[in-house]
Structure formats: structure tokens, C-alpha cells
Amino acid sequence: xxxxxxxxxxxxxxxxxxxAGLTEVELLLPVLREVLERTGLRAGEIGFTCSGSSDxxxxxxxxxxxxxxxxxxxxxxxxxHVEMDGAWALYEAWVKLRTxxxxxxxxxxxxxxxxxxxxxxxxxxxxxxHLAPLWPDPASLAALQERALLDSGxxxxxxxxxxxxxxxxxxxxxxxxxxxxVEATARRLCARPAWIRGIDHRIEPHGLGVRDLADSPxxxxxxxxxxxxxxxxxxxxxxxxxxxxxxxxxxxxxxxxGAVAVNPSGPxxxxxxxxxxxIRLGEAAARIHRGRSRxxxxxxxxxxxxxxxxxxxxxxxxxx
Amino acid sequence: xxxxxxxxxxxxxxxxxxxxRDVSLAGLVREAAARALEDAQLxxxxxxxxxxxxxxxxxxxxxxxxxxxxxxxxxxxxxMLRVHTAGSVGxxxxxxxxDLVAARVHRTVLTAAFEKQSESNxxxxxxxxxxxxxPLLAGAGGxxxxxxxxxxxxxxxxxxxGALVAYKDRRNALRNxxxxxxxxxxxxxxxxxxxxxxxxxxxxxxxxxxxGACAMVLxxxxxxxxxxxxxxxxxxxxxxxxxxxxxxxxxxxxxxxxDCAADVYRQAGVTDPRRxxxxxxxxxxxxxYEPMWLENxxxxxxxxxxKLVESGATALDGDLPVNPSGGVLSSNPIGASGMLRFxxxxxxxxxxxxxxxxxxxxxxxxxxxxxxxxFFAMWLVGAEPPAT
Numbered sequence: 001x002x003x004x005x006x007x008x009x010x011x012x013x014x015x016x017x018x019x020a021g022l023t024e025v026e027l028l029l030p031v032l033r034e035v036l037e038r039t040g041l042r043a044g045e046i047g048f049t050c051s052g053s054s055d056x057x058x059x060x061x062x063x064x065x066x067x068x069x070x071x072x073x074x075x076x077x078x079x080x081h082v083e084m085d086g087a088w089a090l091y092e093a094w095v096k097l098r099t100x101x102x103x104x105x106x107x108x109x110x111x112x113x114x115x116x117x118x119x120x121x122x123x124x125x126x127x128x129x130h131l132a133p134l135w136p137d138p139a140s141l142a143a144l145q146e147r148a149l150l151d152s153g154x155x156x157x158x159x160x161x162x163x164x165x166x167x168x169x170x171x172x173x174x175x176x177x178x179x180x181x182v183e184a185t186a187r188r189l190c191a192r193p194a195w196i197r198g199i200d201h202r203i204e205p206h207g208l209g210v211r212d213l214a215d216s217p218x219x220x221x222x223x224x225x226x227x228x229x230x231x232x233x234x235x236x237x238x239x240x241x242x243x244x245x246x247x248x249x250x251x252x253x254x255x256x257x258g259a260v261a262v263n264p265s266g267p268x269x270x271x272x273x274x275x276x277x278x279i280r281l282g283e284a285a286a287r288i289h290r291g292r293s294r295x296x297x298x299x300x301x302x303x304x305x306x307x308x309x310x311x312x313x314x315x316x317x318x319x320x
Numbered sequence: 321x322x323x324x325x326x327x328x329x330x331x332x333x334x335x336x337x338x339x340x341r342d343v344s345l346a347g348l349v350r351e352a353a354a355r356a357l358e359d360a361q362l363x364x365x366x367x368x369x370x371x372x373x374x375x376x377x378x379x380x381x382x383x384x385x386x387x388x389x390x391x392x393x394x395x396x397x398x399x400m401l402r403v404h405t406a407g408s409v410g411x412x413x414x415x416x417x418x419d420l421v422a423a424r425v426h427r428t429v430l431t432a433a434f435e436k437q438s439e440s441n442x443x444x445x446x447x448x449x450x451x452x453x454x455p456l457l458a459g460a461g462g463x464x465x466x467x468x469x470x471x472x473x474x475x476x477x478x479x480x481x482g483a484l485v486a487y488k489d490r491r492n493a494l495r496n497x498x499x500x501x502x503x504x505x506x507x508x509x510x511x512x513x514x515x516x517x518x519x520x521x522x523x524x525x526x527x528x529x530x531x532g533a534c535a536m537v538l539x540x541x542x543x544x545x546x547x548x549x550x551x552x553x554x555x556x557x558x559x560x561x562x563x564x565x566x567x568x569x570x571x572x573x574x575x576x577x578x579d580c581a582a583d584v585y586r587q588a589g590v591t592d593p594r595r596x597x598x599x600x601x602x603x604x605x606x607x608x609y610e611p612m613w614l615e616n617x618x619x620x621x622x623x624x625x626x627k628l629v630e631s632g633a634t635a636l637d638g639d640l641p642v643n644p645s646g647g648v649l650s651s652n653p654i655g656a657s658g659m660l661r662f663x664x665x666x667x668x669x670x671x672x673x674x675x676x677x678x679x680x681x682x683x684x685x686x687x688x689x690x691x692x693x694x695f696f697a698m699w700l701v702g703a704e705p706p707a708t
Contacts, residue, residue: 002424049561055404056383061376062406065691069563076576078583079561079695080412083377083384083404092401092416098423099323124383129344132382203390203400221397303387308400 005097006186006193009038010282013174025070028110028175035177039189043072047102049079050093052086052109053274056124059115086278087300087310093180094199103185110175111272145305146245148213155248174272176279194285194314198226201310213305219253222311228297236261236287236296238280240268246306288316323422325706327544327551328666330360330537336500336651339438340531346392349434352533353393360537361548364394368426373403373413373433374655380439407690410658411697415557417538427540433659434533442529465518467571468608477626482607483511486525488635493646495675500530500651525607532653534660552666555706556587557699564692571693577616580696588700593618598681599641599668601661603688605648644676658688662699669703
């Protein structure tokens, strides 16, 4: 019998709150305080801490070391960090709780895109020898994906509005945090824990030329492994689509029909990079905490044109 | 239900050098990974998940390189994780991979860590340019030298201890074909007369900048039973972190290091590390960190670490050999340096360390640290499966 793990609290920075001049620690502190207050836990009572961020967004090496000051890691804590979206930090924490070496975990992520030119920065994710020297920005790559989708006949123009660029809201600075807990601890900390029924992530080839950009097989595989296609069907889906044409690709890969509430928390395009995926997981869990969902799917993505995808299925108590 | 036992069944590393211009980034990491798979006699398809680690992305100028490396590491269609915990990352990465097996999420995991320092300038990537924050000064040596001086003042250690460590490790590296530095004609006098970089750290007491990678295949009990060579078994592993700077921080012997070691020893049932551990691969980027870590890890009483070094106990023929591979002082592909310590510890208990094998090594410690002496990762591996 494996240990059941639940999301018991979620906090995110208010997208409407001005962040000009704030450091990353200052972005993070209110979110950490809020998520711990929700559970009544103090930082020192957490069994494992894991975060996600990118030095490239901060514009300097080891940027995460200073964020640790916001956590209050004294006495020393069991802690780890992924240079990935916080959704993958949550995955690492979920694994740790399953080993039995911790009963609670704090997961946080932050991004400060205002520190640089995000479109230029993201080109540094690309193959350094063949693609990065051309500096193709994410919107240009997403346009290739949109064209592939149009050519496949799966999408008819006009495409959905609301992308990060051009014309849509730009990603904001911000942070997010969740607390995970196992079994009885989860029930003690939360009236309606959002149990992680399954969580899985898969990666595709990096080269756009060897992928079918109109499809997202890694999303489909991760969803199948996470149990998203098992009964009962999900009633909610929080999707991380940085560009508008990517949402129909995800909907199709995840077999979402009109009965599913997609992104009731709002679209992810303006969420802070590196925290956007964790926010999808947190929003899906929060909907279960509020009793608004019985079974919710959360999705996070990384890399150009949905290269890497994570899917989690969250459930409330069966008798709620 | 208890954790699944974790076995190291494949180990691979690259030849480390100042600049591996013969391979791309992907070629470098794949070289180590292919050797690990060959050691385990497994194919890429046998791997369920890939966990990679490296130090800051600025060292190569590639943001989140797991994306670009997915193809080269056979990760397509699989889960791929990327860990970054500063200098301790090679160790942390192996521990994250081990957790996947221990939690029974996956059965066979490939883990790899690398750095291709020749693609960038680590010295300046390590020198934080942000105003109004504590600077790391010029390179890591500028940050750590004052803490070495504090150690010397606190313990009254004689000035030549660092040179002894450097001479030992560089001599050990002559037995390791993968090591970056092979200084055949090195003498203790030459170490002592090498240029002073960051007082009291001399040029020959400083780690090199290397290109290199390390990889391991970790698997469960069933996977170990099928392995062609004796596995190394994980008996204990832990990570600990503390803030970079705060009033009361002990840079000479950080509490996070002591706590991390205590956790590992508790898991492994070790009560007297000096007697019960046969060999240690410690993260010693500057010579004086050997006596400092010997105290921090409980191998010597406080203030006594330098005496252990002076007595020759940490030499190849001593009763606690430290860094028989030549250590970080002889090869330093930063992101991989921690995993190399973990892998070399595993090689020792598998009896596969070649010319630098310690006869009869049954239990070995792998150690890594990073940031401002604030991130620690350690594992203790044994020749026998854990008791549980």
C-alpha cells in the first residue's frame, strides 16, 4: 500500500498587485507566509522543502540560494531545488513523501520576467549549436505550432485570443506555494484535501522538425499514466498553455469535452514563468478545497512548443 | 511499507579535461551515460526515467539544458527531471534519482551530472554582480579563503596542512585514468612554492576548471539481481540546507553538514564513522577543506582534523583514505563533481576502482556541498544490501 499524498494548501501572489522594485525574496515571502498560515504549520515543522526557478530569469547564477532566506532554513532543513517549473518541484516532493521520509512538504516557485526580455531569454533554452544562434522567440515558435494545427484541420481560424504575445497579457512577476501532506496529516491540516490520484510527466524530442507540432503525445502519455482517462471523468482542467493555439492541442490530447470546466481560474498565459505550472496544480487543488470540484486535472508545460508536459489528477474525498 | 532498497549497478564517467573540444555538450553527457549503461549491461530502452543535474546554466549558456539533452540521453517519452542545488548538485541529483526507486515510482533510473566549463567562464559566473547583496568576491576561492583562515586560527593548525592534502590528492589522481590533472613530476615542495591565489590557498591547492560528466544507473532489488557486476547498495542518503549568510553562521563547520551526516549515519546504523567507514570521497575544492570536513562529518573531534591529515590517516594506505580518486582537486566539472564523489564511493565498495581501489572497502561515504557552505548532500554505500 503506497502512501496517499494530498495538496492541503495553496497560495499565489495577487496578479493585480504591483511588483516593481521587489526582489525575488520579497515576491516569495507573502506567499510562503500565507500558505503556512492556512495549515497552521511553521517552517521548521515541514518535513521536506522543494522549489523551482530559473537563474536565467533572474539574470544571475545561484539566484535560488537567496530565496532560501525567505523560507527561514534555520535550523537546517531537508531541501532540494529543480531548475524547472515548480510543478516539477511538486513532483519531487510527492516522490519524497512516498518514500516515507517526510509527512509534509513545502513546494514553492517564483519568476521575475520583468528583470529581462523574456522572449530573448527563452531563446536560450534552444539547442545551443543549431537553433539558439538564430534567436527564435517563443511567439515565433508557437506560430509554427499554430500553422501545423491549421494545416491539420483540427483548428479553424481565428485562433483563440489571450496569448502572452503578441497582443495578449504579458507574464507578470510572482510566486506560488503549496503544502503537501500524507494520509491522516493531510486530513488534520485540511477539511477537504486534494488527493493526488496520479502524477506523471514526459518529455519529447527537442528538435521541432521531428515532432508533430499539432499533437502533444507527451501530454497524452502523462495523462494516461496519471489516470486521467480512468473513470470517473474529470470535471475541471487547469491547463498551462503559454500560447493560445496550444490550448486546443492540449484539449484534444486530454480528451476534454464541453462538460469539463477548463481554466476556471483564468488562463495561464500571464502567470509568472516557472510558477505557472505550479499555479495550475494549486488552482485545481483549491477548487477541490472549496468543494467546487470532485476530480480535477492539472497540467504544466516546459520548453519550446509544449516539449515537456506534466499531468496530475486530483480528487476530493469520495463522500464529500 | 518500507522503502525499496536502491542499488547502483552502472557507473560511467568521461575523461575530464580543461576543454573537451572533441564533443558537444550532448556528446559529453552521453559519453558518461553510455558507459554507465554498458557497465550495467542495459540498453537505453531499459531506463524508466532520467534525472540530470548541473550547476548554474550560465556555465554553458544553455537555459534548462534538460530540454536540449532529452534526445541524447534517450529520455524521449520518459520522465526527465533537472536538479540544481549549487555545488552539491551532483550528489542531490543522485539522491533524487534514488528516491524514485526507493518510492517504487520507477524501477531503473539513469542519473547524470555534467559541466562543460570551457563553454563559459565559471570564475565570473561565480562572482555575483548584483548590487546591495553580499558579493562572492572573485570566484569561489575569494569566498572560501576567509573561512579557511578562520579554521587555521580556531584550531592552531600548522600552515603546511593544506599542501599535504593537495600533494596527496594530486598523487592519487595519477592512479585515476579519468582525472583531469596528471602531474607526474609533482613534489610537495612545488605545491608549497606555487603562487598564492587567495591567502592561504595556493594555486596547487585549488581545484581545476574541467569539462566532464558522470552517470549512474540505479535500480531496485530485482534489477540488482540481474546486474552483471556486484552492485553498491544505498545504506543512507540525505540533503540539508541552511541560509547563505546570517548572524551565528559557522562557516568553518556548518550545522547543515553536521545534521546531514548525522541523518545518513542514523539511516546506515553507523555510530563511529572513523571506524565503520572504510573510505570517503569528500568534496574538497580547496585543500584545507579536507581537515575541515573531517571534523564536520565526525571523522575527527573538533580542532583535530588537521592531525588526521598530518598523521597520514587519509592517504591511500591510511586507515581512512580520503579521495583516492584524486578528488575535486584533480577534476572539477562543477555540476558533476558531487556525483563523481558518490560514484567513486560506489566504485570502491564494488571493488571496481582500479588502481585507486582501497583493498576490502565495504562501506564508503560520498559527500558534496555547495553555495556558501550551505547545501549538503551525502550518501553512504555498502557492498552488502541494507539490513531492512
